[in-house]
Amino acid sequence: MKITELFGAAGKCVARGAVIGALGISLSVAAEAAPPASTLAQLQDAWSTSIARTPVPAEGCFSAAYPNTNWTSVACTAAPDRRYEPAHGAGGYTVGDGNDFAAVSAGIIAASVGSFPVVKGVTKELDGKVANEYSLQLNTQFFSSSPACKKAATPSSCLAWQQFVFAEQGGTDAGGVAFMQYWLINYAATCPSGWMSFSTDCYRNSAAVDVPKQIIAQLRNLKVSGAAIAGGLDTMVLTTKTEAYSTTGKDSVVTLAKFWNASEFNIIGDGNGSEATFNAGPTIDVNITVDDGTTNAPACKANSGTTAETNNLTLGKCKATAGVTPSVKFSETN
Secondary structure: OOHHHHHHHHHHHHHHHHHHHHOOOOHHHHHOOOOOHHHHHHHHHHHHHHHHHOOOOOOOEEEEEOOOOOOEEEOOEOOOOOOOOEOOOOOOOEEEOOEOOEEEOOOOOOEEEEEEEEEEOOOOEEEOOEEOEEEEEEEEOOEOOOHHHOOOOOHHHOEEEEEEEEEEEOOOOOOEEEEEEEEEEOOOOOOOOOOEEEOOEEEEEOOEEEEOOOOHHHHHHOEEEEEOOOOOEEEEEEEOOOEEEEEEEEHHHOOHHHOOOEEEEEEEOOOOOOEEEEOOOOEEEEEEEEEOOOOOOOEEEOOOOOEOOEEEEEEEEEEEEOOOOOEEEEEEEO
């Protein structure tokens, strides 16, 4: 069933309920006209998939609210002054700093989506001492030959990297932001204009879009989508249960669309190599889909994480699935 057909059915239910109320018939009878919770959840999930695939109309920042499938322009903001650093190496048994699965394609990835289809037993998350502070990162592999590396000290040693980030800043009132962060690793020369320096690396951010506070109890409803278009715009989309937020950046920043072949996705610390620490006993399933123009299953590649941020969970087994939406799925717990 198409999403437009689903919305049409829901609209009939709402209209029927309004007529029943006007006739003074009991609320218990009117309630029978409302869609069941399971149907509403399916409608909202279909909507979040649909809006994430809907191209934004122009460069900039946008939002949408269920059931609307059109983007509305909103003001962009600045990304946080924080590094979401490249991994230093696969270390330890907990997730992050290289120790993570990636969905690896034999071709070029045009778009990828990270989600959490199962979240059980999550009651608390801390980054340091701050509750509900974390990042969701959909990260590409490190790749060479980006035109952005041409003026590096040794261009053949320079690696480009792109992240699609949702940063929830935690605390009592703080909300979050969605944006992209770009890296030139081992640049080892004066960074290009507009880039910031970190050791021998350079990094910069896209414009960011504000997102209302997403406490850890909302994790099941959060999805991060990234897309890259050669010669056009790359797009980051954060969807919640009933809202969507997007921002764009020119693909020419690192020319991702020509090189993207692996995606890492997880919930981890909010930058600068920090850790997201969960309560004891949770289980989180991570799903990563890739659109590479085929129905072939991507590879589940271990020790292929690219970000330095971590969490305190332990990875389970990874399974790859072929089909209309090729994907990998794995669990993590402690």
